[in-house]
Amino acid sequence: MRLRPRARADLLAIRDWGTERWGEDRAKEFLEGLIEAIERLEAHPEMGRPREAFGAGLRSIRHRGYVIFYEIDGGRPVIVAVIHERRNLAALQFGDALESE
Known part of the structure; x- marks a missing residue:
């Protein structure tokens, strides 16, 4: 699984938020579901x-309230960001996330 730095930071933030809100076990289960969707x-x-x-070239899937943005590079997905669906998606800018690996 290839993750851009923004996506890696998003997943860590989701884990931290979930641990604080639900506890470690439930947060881990939720994060594993996101990772399975990505896989x-x-x-x-x-x-x-x-x-x-x-x-250009961005695609997305949804998983349990999150939108997983990715691009395809050499036939393989590269995860760009993982954003909660209630965020103002129209205001998102992915320029930096698309340029860095």
Whole structure:
């Protein structure tokens, strides 16, 4: 699984928030579900919907209240960001996340 720095930071923040709110076991279970959703992209990278409004080549899938943004590089998904669906997605800027590995 390839993660851009922004996506890695997003997953760590989700883990920390979940641990504080639900406890370590439930947060771990939730994060494992997100990671399983991301891993499914390895077999089916085209399964997400195109999200060109956020950046050229971006796609996304949803998992339990989160939107997983990714791009396809060499036939493999690269996770760009993992954002809660209640955030103002229209205001998101992925320029830096798309340029760094």
